[in-house]
Amino acid sequence: MSLKLHFHPLASFCWKALIALYENGTPFEPVIVDLGNAESREAFAAVWPMAKFPVLQDEARGSTVAEATVVIEYLDAFYPGATRFVPEDAEHAWRARMWDRVFDHYIHESMQKIVGDRLRPEDGKDPFGVEQAKGQLREAYVLLDKEIGAKTWAIGDAFSIVDCAASPALFYANTVLPFSSEHRSLSAYLSRLMARPSFARVLQEAEPYFPMFPMEKKPTIARPDAAEIA
Numbered sequence: 045m046s047l048k049l050h051f052h053p054l055a056s057f058c059w060k061a062l063i064a065l066y067e068n069g070t071p072f073e074p075v076i077v078d079l080g081n082a083e084s085r086e087a088f089a090a091v092w093p094m095a096k097f098p099v100l101q102d103e104a105r106g107s108t109v110a111e112a113t114v115v116i117e118y119l120d121a122f123y124p125g126a127t128r129f130v131p132e133d134a135e136h137a138w139r140a141r142m143w144d145r146v147f148d149h150y151i152h153e154s155m156q157k158i159v160g161d162r163l164r165p166e167d168g169k170d171p172f173g174v175e176q177a178k179g180q181l182r183e184a185y186v187l188l189d190k191e192i193g194a195k196t197w198a199i200g201d202a203f204s205i206v207d208c209a210a211s212p213a214l215f216y217a218n219t220v221l222p223f224s225s226e227h228r229s230l231s232a233y234l235s236r237l238m239a240r241p242s243f244a245r246v247l248q249e250a251e252p253y254f255p256m257f258p259m260e261k262k263p264t265i266a267r268p269d270a271a272e273i274a
């Protein structure tokens with residue numbers, strides 16, 4: 045086996061690469077990175093100094109491939125399977141690449157901003173940035189609900205790189221800023237993605253790690269203490 049995927053089972057961008065690997069049953073060795081563990085982080089940084097995952101290592105071809113989109117393009121080019129992630133004809137290919145970017149930049153990264161803020165210390169929060177990210181998500185939901193419309197997958201009848209990008213982005217975005225009843229196409233699309241065996245497997249494998257996900261802390265209502273009331 046020449047492929048190794050460095051990843052974490054809860055990490056959203058890693059899901060994107062895992063979906064592509066599971067889609068085609070591509071054999072790979074999973075290497076779980078624990079960034080909270082100095083040894084694991086150091087070993088990963090030796091592979092990819094940016095220490096951001098997923099990273100695919102291909103020993104047979106001597107390649108280290110970072111960035112989830114590029115990992116998928118690499119698999120499509122050098123380890124192709126029944127599911128082709130970027131359509132071959134130029135007309136469909138640019139559309140696939142464009143919508144892949146839209147899901148990453150406007151849904152995925154906005155969601156990351158909101159979740160990332162929950163992990164910041166109380167005195168380092170960025171409420172303005174979080175509101176901006178929520179605004180970006182709301183705009184993107186409207187655009188994508190219309191774009192998906194009655195299509196089965198993001199760019200038509202065939203599952204593609206865009207659906208790999210959309211799966212983690214929409215799953216987590218819907219937990220931080222749930223779709224409204226107006227986003228019917230988007231909700232139905234997320235349900236189809238979650239039922240797809242490749243993504244269902246990713247979700248099942250992530251389940252033991254879900255308690256690590258930082259849930260929103262609801263503001264507590266300050267109550268006067270008993271002495272003050274008396």
Ligand SMILES: N[C@@H](CCC(=O)N[C@@H](CS)C(=O)NCC(=O)O)C(=O)O
Pocket residue numbers: 055056057058079095096097098110111112113
């Ligand atoms: N642009 C990168 C983003 C990768 C990314 O943000 N990965 C996150 C996990 S979802 C990560 O490595 N987080 C760890 C950190 O930032 O320290 C991609 O598309 O692969």
